[in-house]
Amino acid sequence: MALIEPRTLKGFRDFLPPAMRQRERLMDIARTVYRRFGFSPIDTPALEHLEVLTGKGSDETDRQMYHFKDNGGRPVGMRFDLTVPLARFAAEHLHEIGTPFKRYHIAPVWRGESPQEGRFREFVQCDFDTIGTTGVVSDIETALVIHELMLEIGIREFRLRINNRQILSGLLDSLKLADRSTEVLRALDKLDKIGPEGVAKELQTAQINSPEISKLFEFAAIRGNHQDVLTKLDALLKENEQASHGIERLNTVCSAIQAAGVPSERFEIDVSIARGLDYYTGIIFETSLLELPQIGSVCSGGRYDNLAELFTKQKLPGIGASLGLDRLLAALEKLGKLPALSSNADVFIPLFDPERIDDYFALAAMVRANGFSAEIFPEPKKLGAQLKYADARGFRVALIAGSRELDQGIVQIKDLKTQVATETPWKPDTEEFLAKLRNILAMNSMLS
Amino acid sequence: MALIEPRTLKGFRDFLPPAMRQRERLMDIARTVYRRFGFSPIDTPALEHLEVLTGKGSDETDRQMYHFKDNGGRPVGMRFDLTVPLARFAAEHLHEIGTPFKRYHIAPVWRGESPQEGRFREFVQCDFDTIGTTGVVSDIETALVIHELMLEIGIREFRLRINNRQILSGLLDSLKLADRSTEVLRALDKLDKIGPEGVAKELQTAQINSPEISKLFEFAAIRGNHQDVLTKLDALLKENEQASHGIERLNTVCSAIQAAGVPSERFEIDVSIARGLDYYTGIIFETSLLELPQIGSVCSGGRYDNLAELFTKQKLPGIGASLGLDRLLAALEKLGKLPALSSNADVFIPLFDPERIDDYFALAAMVRANGFSAEIFPEPKKLGAQLKYADARGFRVALIAGSRELDQGIVQIKDLKTQVATETPWKPDTEEFLAKLRNILAMNSMLS
Numbered sequence: 013m014a015l016i017e018p019r020t021l022k023g024f025r026d027f028l029p030p031a032m033r034q035r036e037r038l039m040d041i042a043r044t045v046y047r048r049f050g051f052s053p054i055d056t057p058a059l060e061h062l063e064v065l066t067g068k069g070s071d072e073t074d075r076q077m078y079h080f081k082d083n084g085g086r087p088v089g090m091r092f093d094l095t096v097p098l099a100r101f102a103a104e105h106l107h108e109i110g111t112p113f114k115r116y117h118i119a120p121v122w123r124g125e126s127p128q129e130g131r132f133r134e135f136v137q138c139d140f141d142t143i144g145t146t147g148v149v150s151d152i153e154t155a156l157v158i159h160e161l162m163l164e165i166g167i168r169e170f171r172l173r174i175n176n177r178q179i180l181s182g183l184l185d186s187l188k189l190a191d192r193s194t195e196v197l198r199a200l201d202k203l204d205k206i207g208p209e210g211v212a213k214e215l216q217t218a219q220i221n222s223p224e225i226s227k228l229f230e231f232a233a234i235r236g237n238h239q240d241v242l243t244k245l246d247a248l249l250k251e252n253e254q255a256s257h258g259i260e261r262l263n264t265v266c267s268a269i270q271a272a273g274v275p276s277e278r279f280e281i282d283v284s285i286a287r288g289l290d291y292y293t294g295i296i297f298e299t300s301l302l303e304l305p306q307i308g309s310v311c312s313g314g315r316y317d318n319l320a321e322l323f324t325k326q327k328l329p330g331i332g333a334s335l336g337l338d339r340l341l342a343a344l345e346k347l348g349k350l351p352a353l354s355s356n357a358d359v360f361i362p363l364f365d366p367e368r369i370d371d372y373f374a375l376a377a378m379v380r381a382n383g384f385s386a387e388i389f390p391e392p393k394k395l396g397a398q399l400k401y402a403d404a405r406g407f408r409v410a411l412i413a414g415s416r417e418l419d420q421g422i423v424q425i426k427d428l429k430t431q432v433a434t435e436t437p438w439k440p441d442t443e444e445f446l447a448k449l450r451n452i453l454a455m456n457s458m459l460s
Numbered sequence: 461m462a463l464i465e466p467r468t469l470k471g472f473r474d475f476l477p478p479a480m481r482q483r484e485r486l487m488d489i490a491r492t493v494y495r496r497f498g499f500s501p502i503d504t505p506a507l508e509h510l511e512v513l514t515g516k517g518s519d520e521t522d523r524q525m526y527h528f529k530d531n532g533g534r535p536v537g538m539r540f541d542l543t544v545p546l547a548r549f550a551a552e553h554l555h556e557i558g559t560p561f562k563r564y565h566i567a568p569v570w571r572g573e574s575p576q577e578g579r580f581r582e583f584v585q586c587d588f589d590t591i592g593t594t595g596v597v598s599d600i601e602t603a604l605v606i607h608e609l610m611l612e613i614g615i616r617e618f619r620l621r622i623n624n625r626q627i628l629s630g631l632l633d634s635l636k637l638a639d640r641s642t643e644v645l646r647a648l649d650k651l652d653k654i655g656p657e658g659v660a661k662e663l664q665t666a667q668i669n670s671p672e673i674s675k676l677f678e679f680a681a682i683r684g685n686h687q688d689v690l691t692k693l694d695a696l697l698k699e700n701e702q703a704s705h706g707i708e709r710l711n712t713v714c715s716a717i718q719a720a721g722v723p724s725e726r727f728e729i730d731v732s733i734a735r736g737l738d739y740y741t742g743i744i745f746e747t748s749l750l751e752l753p754q755i756g757s758v759c760s761g762g763r764y765d766n767l768a769e770l771f772t773k774q775k776l777p778g779i780g781a782s783l784g785l786d787r788l789l790a791a792l793e794k795l796g797k798l799p800a801l802s803s804n805a806d807v808f809i810p811l812f813d814p815e816r817i818d819d820y821f822a823l824a825a826m827v828r829a830n831g832f833s834a835e836i837f838p839e840p841k842k843l844g845a846q847l848k849y850a851d852a853r854g855f856r857v858a859l860i861a862g863s864r865e866l867d868q869g870i871v872q873i874k875d876l877k878t879q880v881a882t883e884t885p886w887k888p889d890t891e892e893f894l895a896k897l898r899n900i901l902a903m904n905s906m907l908s
Binding site: 015016017018019020021022024025026027028029032033035036043047048049050052053054055056057058059060061063064067078080081082083084086088090099100101103104105108109110112114115120122124133134142145147148149150152153156160264267268269270271272273320322323324325357363369370371372373374376377380381385386387388389390391392401404405 | 507511595596600601721817829852
């Protein structure tokens, strides 16, 4: 019989244990931090009625979506983000969930777009959102969650960049450019990429005159620590009610996150960020890695006015952000900051004498009962071959015992890093054995 | 604009926080136990080339699979289990992963079958497998993982039912029924469901004579503790080499799992189980809940000879099992054994005075830094409304402070269960505050 070639689809990935351990670690951290701030988990189906997914979608989204007819002839699609499912979910279960509702959702999404560097057709999103409130407390909390996520992941050199869409909107209003906001925001959003000249050119193309362009640049040039920026913004825009409201809220956020312990070098007000053009209506967040700014924001989000307008008449304002799992892992790898997670198991037990399987399992059970992970090699190979496997798998300690040692209730505890082995009794009394084991494993985890 | 009806596809489910917390708990436990025995995580794509998925499939499988052509015209399918992807994965990455290879994989799978009681079109599988070895150590380890999974989940009233396909095969061989093994095994597998008369009828239909049927029933009637069963099997089948080998391996497994601490009432040899008709070739496992046997096995698996024969000429024997997440949750619910996981957060802080947001965030930060989760209500509603929210979300402690208390650095710690509140200083010294908080939360978690 001809073999089938074992291969994955373009743009899709297998995760081998070393990569998957890193992914599991990040998802565990995200869950822990989200829970710490009172967010609850939900899940929704991978497949939805196609109309649910296309409701808000542009043609671009449609083209990128995986969609087909199921066995019952129903048009269905695979979710391309976790926001549309949240909107559908919130509208469907509003009475059960109540508001404010704080949820996190960590799950894969699918997009049929062309695979390219760092872009995949299947990737995991780690979203958290607070819906049903316009309170500034949620703005502050979202900033704190992002800050704590970064710290728990082990990143200290980052900056949370904050803006508020109401400031931009107020400015455009005062310049009578509200009707061209999309073009202006799109152009300003490219400041980092194409520079002021490029942006000016785009603005001219959009029929915007020089005095207004100057004002926009004066605004976009506002830099400095958050206190300076707030003062300058206030001076420039105090006449405009909407902008003032945005400035006031940013002021409250900056003050509270400092009160909660965020040092001032970890955040800035950056008036140039304007993500999600049409979607966000209040505060916006991006997160830059100071050592790797070119990879873009690793955690982004913002406040929106109405999450579920396609599904319900009830207005659901909210705020949320999403941790970029793949981008962050790529960054940590580039920076050499992926922690060593070479194995899940602490203790390796070679199958030295296959006649004594019961003893090895009793030993392993004792080790596990004391909180360590343990694995017995499944084949009676030569000791060298077994230890080679243990080494490749990242085990740090081997417990070696032949029939003589087993008869005496002793075992060789071998530190696989230093290669030092010491004979130690392990039964009936386990105290000395456990002390030695803890010692070696603690030493190893300090060194790694 | 007309609203889109917010609804999920038939056979698909949303998980609201209470249900999702239970699912997360079970998946966390599975990961913890798998790791403790040295299994490593992997992940594979939800979508595969259709030929990869259909390779081994029957028409039945094809009909149940979600498959379509992607935007590039490639025939693709959504995985319907985690075994076929493991086979493809093992064949593709054999040189990187090496053997023995121990992996776990917790991920959703999809089947277009008719939704019915307890059957869904999307469900999570929690598989673990050891591939590349025929060693009995892996048989033992698989039994121990299942045992420990049940205990960690909080189930003590269960029985691991073990059999070995080689015993059945040897028996059929000695009765010259090897060519009708599928019919015989299928009939015997129904003993629990249709009784001996029904099975006898099926066997007669398969052209099997009365003396052989008697022998099969003599075999199937073997009952008792594992030592008795082994003795009886040995008496009946000692002439047959294959059966003897199977009996010998079961003997080794029973002895070792007892050495590892599994009490004899938690397992039995049950010669009537014969799952996976064609697939399994050695030991087979099922797990029955003693208080709810009718729901069927909640964790099942067994040994197979060759995992990836469709993809590689390299023979990959292995053994694995799968925890039935949905079935187990349904059972725990029926038994009233779902633990109370009403909220992710410990501490609720009402937004009592909206002018003092910074103080509330400083308080929350201190609480979180000491290992508790905390949430500040986002709107300055009446205290009663805020506490109602806290109650509905399962919070146990509220920290209430107005401007007077905040000025003095004190807070009311309110036990939301007993409704007892005590004023306590929380800064600059946190000791008394934290002691009280720990006390209330420990008391509450003991009571729940």
